[in-house]
Each structure stands twice: as C-alpha cells, then as structure tokens.
Amino acid sequence: MFRTKVIHVLFLIAFLIGTFSISGCGSNSDNGINLQGDASNNSETNNSDVVNDSTNDNSNSTKKYLARNVIFDFSIASKAYADEIDTVTKVPAENVIFEKTSESDIESDNVQDALEEITLKLSKVIIGTWSIMNYNYLPNVHVDTGKVIFNEDGTFDLESGSFAAIGMGSASSSSCAHTDENQTYEYITDEFAIFTHYNPNVNPPVKNAVIPQLIKLRKNEIIFLGSGGCGASSKQRVSILTRVAED
Numbered sequence: 001m002f003r004t005k006v007i008h009v010l011f012l013i014a015f016l017i018g019t020f021s022i023s024g025c026g027s028n029s030d031n032g033i034n035l036q037g038d039a040s041n042n043s044e045t046n047n048s049d050v051v052n053d054s055t056n057d058n059s060n061s062t063k064k065y066l067a068r069n070v071i072f073d074f075s076i077a078s079k080a081y082a083d084e085i086d087t088v089t090k091v092p093a094e095n096v097i098f099e100k101t102s103e104s105d106i107e108s109d110n111v112q113d114a115l116e117e118i119t120l121k122l123s124k125v126i127i128g129t130w131s132i133m134n135y136n137y138l139p140n141v142h143v144d145t146g147k148v149i150f151n152e153d154g155t156f157d158l159e160s161g162s163f164a165a166i167g168m169g170s171a172s173s174s175s176c177a178h179t180d181e182n183q184t185y186e187y188i189t190d191e192f193a194i195f196t197h198y199n200p201n202v203n204p205p206v207k208n209a210v211i212p213q214l215i216k217l218r219k220n221e222i223i224f225l226g227s228g229g230c231g232a233s234s235k236q237r238v239s240i241l242t243r244v245a246e247d
Contacts, residue, residue, distance in 0.1 A: 064095050107218075120217050121190045126150045130222070130241040134164035141176050141231035142169055148241070156183050156195070165239035166195040166210040167229015176230035177201055199230050206230075212239075219243070 093112035100106070108114040132146035146161025158178060162169050169176030179198045187193045191214050198205040212226030220243040227236050 062095070063091075064097050066097050066099065117218065120219065122193060122214060122217060122222075123187055123190065125217060125219060126185075126193075126222065127152055128246070129244040131244055132161060132163055133240045133242070134162055135238040135240075136235050137162070137164040137237045138231050138233055138235065142237070146170070146239075147244075150185070154184055154186060156185055158183065158197075163195075163239055164231070164237040165212040165224035165226035166197070167208055167226070167231050167237070168195070168197050168210075169230060175201060179205055197229070 093115065094110045096111040098106065098108055098110055098114045106114050106117060108117045127150050129147070129149045132148060134142055134144055134146065142162035142164040144161075146163050147159045148156055148163055149159060150156045157180075158168055158170070160170060162176075167176065168178055171177050171180065177200055179200050182196065182198050184196045185193050186196075188211065192211055194209050194211050196207065196209045198207055208229040210226055210228035212224040212228075214222070215225050215238075216223040222241040224239045224241070225236055226239075227233070231237075
C-alpha cells in the first residue's frame with residue numbers, strides 16, 4: 001500500500017521536475033492556466049485566486065491552479081489541445097491546489113505539501129512519543145494499547161502496554177516481557193528498520209530482532225504490520241502509532 005502511493009507520486013514528481021513549464025488548457029493572455037471544470041464556472045473563485053498577477057516574467061508565484069488541470073502526458077494533451085497549451089509559464093508546486101476527496105487521506109491542500117506528506121522518511125518522523133493501538137494479536141500475550149518513546153540515539157523505550165507489531169509485550173507480561181535496557185532500532189532503508197528487544201523470561205534473555213512492514217507513514221501517524229518477536233503465530237499483528245503532543 002505504502003509502495004503503491006510512492007509509485008503514484010513518482011509520476012507527479014516527474015511532471016513537476018521535468019515538465020512544470022505547465023499549464024493550462026486555455027489560451028489566456030496572461031499565460032496562466034484556465035481553470036477547467038467546476039472552477040471555470042465560478043468567477044468568484046477565479047478572481048480571488050489571483051492575488052497578484054502583474055508579473056511580466058515567466059514566473060507566476062501567486063496565482064493558484066487546480067491539480068486536476070496539471071498535464072501528465074504532454075504528447076496526448078498536445079494533440080487534443082494543439083496550440084492552446086502554455087509551455088512557458090512556470091508554476092510553483094505550492095500554488096497547485098490539491099482537492100481533498102473521500103477517496104484520499106492526504107491532509108495537505110497543495111501539491112508541494114502533498115508530495116512531502118506521502119514521501120516522508122521514517123528516520124525523520126519516528127522521533128518522539130507515541131501512543132499505540134494493537135490489533136489481531138494473541139490476547140494472552142499482548143494488550144490493546146501501549147506507549148513508546150523513540151530517541152535520536154537509536155534507542156527506544158516501551159513505557160507501557162504492548163508493541164504487538166514487533167512482538168514486544170509490557171515489562172510485566174507473563175510471557176512476552178522485555179528488559180528495560182537494550183531496546184534499540186536501526187534503519188535498513190527509509191522504509192524498514194530493525195527493532196531489537198530482549199525477553200527476560202528465558203535465561204539468558206532471548207533477543208528479538210524484528211523488521212515490521214511499514215504500512216502508512218504520516219507526521220502524526222505510523223502503521224506497522226508484523227508477525228515476528230514474542231507471541232509469534234500465524235496472525236499478522238497491527239500496531240497503529242499516534243504521536244503524543246509535546247507539553
């Protein structure tokens with residue numbers, strides 16, 4: 001799921017970098033994009049979108065454009081609209097408006113922020129305190145909730161509850177407890193990290209080194225899927241981490 005979104009956004013990145021001499025499907029005298037569809041029928045929206053359109057160069061830094069009017073395949077569009085496509089005007093990605101729909105969970109309202117939102121790096125997001133909601137686990141091993149803190153030095157601390165996706169139970173768990181020390185994480189790629197913790201219920205303590213699958217990554221939410229670690233079974237355990245606001 002995460003990889004699919006990244007693949008989708010690569011097409012948008014290719015356009016923004018390679019062909020963002022964009023433009024609209026109308027031959028406006030100001031070299032702007034003619035807002036098609038719903039926006040073209042709303043003169044109030046069109047007028048309020050133009051904050052300052054008095055520039056004489058090829059950079060339009062204030063006028064807003066709908067993402068639906070961005071052309072991905074120039075060869076097809078050029079055949080359909082012939083000479084009506086403006087290939088000169090440069091449009092900042094932050095000025096291309098992203099329209100929210102019920103089919104998307106992207107929170108950003110412009111293409112620049114949307115690109116950043118769905119191409120985040122785990123290493124840049126994970127630092128901080130997170131509450132955990134666990135699903136699809138063995139009830140005699142893990143619990144519904146937990147709280148974990150990730151530090152910049154590659155250590156973490158499961159303060160309470162379970163982190164089911166990495167098979168890590170609370171310190172008081174009867175079977176999947178963890179030692180307070182040696183809770184570490186290390187990145188393999190931007191999408192994968194190894195989470196290491198030790199179960200003291202066996203002598204010597206058993207080392208668990210688990211690589212959960214990253215399902216979703218946002219600034220304030222991370223979803224992991226995993227079956228390794230303590231309490232391993234045929235179940236794919238889900239842990240949803242939600243950032244805890246700093247006081």
